[in-house]
Amino acid sequence: MKRIILHVDMDHFFTAIEERENPELRGKPVVVGADPKKGRGVVSTCNYEARKFGIKSGMAISRAYKLCPDAVFLPVNYELYKRVSDEIMATLRKYADRLERWGLDEAFLDVSSKVKDYEEAEALARKIKKEILEKEKLTCSIGIGPNKLVAKIASDFNKPDGLTVVRESEAKDFLAPLPVSRLIGVGRKTERKLKEMGISTIGELAAFDPSKLADEFGKFGLRLYLMAQGIDESEVRDRDERKSISREITLDEDTGDLEFVAGIVDVLSECVYKELLKRDFSFRTVTLKIRYEDFETHVFSKTLPHLGELRLLRNIARELLLLNAENKKIRLVGVRVSNLVPLKGQKKLDFVNFKTP
DNA sequence: TCTGGGGTCCTAGGACCC
DNA sequence: TCTGGGGTCCTAGGACCC
Structure with a gap:
């Protein structure tokens, strides 16, 4: 059909909402994102006035500040x-x-x-x-x-x-002249790989040998080829349940103090747990994320044979940190839970065949 | 340019089971 | 003695989205 x-x-x-709430902002360059005084973090959204200065979302906030120090910088009011x-x-x-x-x-x-x-x-x-x-x-x-x-x-x-x-x-014909980066799923890496193959526009991709794309990209290669023809069978789907809940933070300064980081991990675990309670979910998998000063990023996870609760979440997140942290300064830590199980009353638990702890 | 925080999906290897 | 094929789950990494 x-x-x-x-x-x-x-x-x-984000900036449109800020302008609506505070009309004095209209006509001025407005940037929503990290605090330019702290200097760490990125631009979340900026309005069209700010874009005239070359500011874009995802850009380092320090760079945005250099481009337009007179812009109005606002925190993210999620x-x-x-x-x-x-x-x-x-x-x-x-x-x-x-x-x-x-x-x-x-x-x-x-x-x-x-x-x-x-x-x-x-x-x-x-x-x-x-x-x-x-x-x-x-x-x-x-x-x-x-x-x-x-x-x-x-x-x-x-x-x-x-x-x-x-x-x-x-x-x-509409797609042909546009750059491949406009396709859903084509980010920086894929764009570069395609460029090395001599493909810059969607039109060039559409004319390329699909078997060569499959060799290079596997299953995704065929999808790329079809998208370039304007074909996309993917369904519009109501995503009902959340698959994971996470909290992460980039520290104000990189640190080698593991006990300090473990304290942050405790707080993140509590935030995640609060969110779980709000949504009436429990979890079976805990994932700890570490990013080091050199931006190398690792994740470590552990899956329980049963449902978890706060004490377990805190302990496992801590353990994953202390067990796996290398002797390098840490830039970011994060805690995520997945394998979520709805707890709509205890009755629903009958569906779940997990042993209780 | 010195790179947030919230997510999703895919891949690949290994364990384990039948 | 040497060794199948399929399925599922777990872990780690990575690309991508806004």
Whole structure:
């Protein structure tokens, strides 16, 4: 069956919310991210005024500060953005057969049964944009296409406050001139590898020998080839349950003091556990993450034969640290739990065949 | 350019079981 | 004596997303 997919992408979401909450910020360059005084960390989002100075998300905050010391630098107010995001997702959900959240500020909507053609899809997109603007005083850009890939690239095509429709018959030509890095799943590494093979644009990828792509990238090679033809069969899926919960922190200064780091690990374990309780989940796997001063990063994990609780989480995280830490200064530590098991009342536990401790 | 914090998915080897 | 094939789970690493 032919599908019609919308990709809704909020415009510079975090800074747009900050401007809405504090109109004095409008017209000024605004950067949401790490504290430039501390100097460690990156830009989370910046508005279009800040982009004029060359600031981009993901950039080191120290560099952003050098590019524009007069910009307004704000910390990340995650709770606020999450609340606004939840409201927007609730609005979007009304119009979709299925909705897939993609971060706080993006979503895919499968509207195949809600509209009969691209004209109706476009009208629906306009309605959604209007409703979000009225309710939230925020703008978004929407892409419409025959699949997630095309919809996503379309939403990025005309920003901010854009609306781009790409029909199935137009998809291949639409993608051809764009760089391969626009494809979902093509990051820095894959982009470099493709460049070494003489492939820079999606059009070049589409014309390449798929068996050579399979040799180089395995299963992903075929997917790359298909995406370049504008083909993407992946479903829009409501992700119901969370698969993992984690907390990590980059220390203000690298340290070789393991007991100090172990204290941080205790705190992270408690934060993670609090989140578990809130969601009424237990866990079976604990993962400890260490990043050293040279940026080398390792993860170590341990899976229990039964459900864990706080004391166990703390002890295992600590043990994984002390057992595995090398004699190098540590930059970051993190604690993650996975193999999550819902605890909706004790009754649900009957489904779970784990021995109790 | 000196690289956050929250996630997801994939791969590959080894253990273990039938 | 030397050795199958399939399946699942665990661990570690890595790429990628916003």
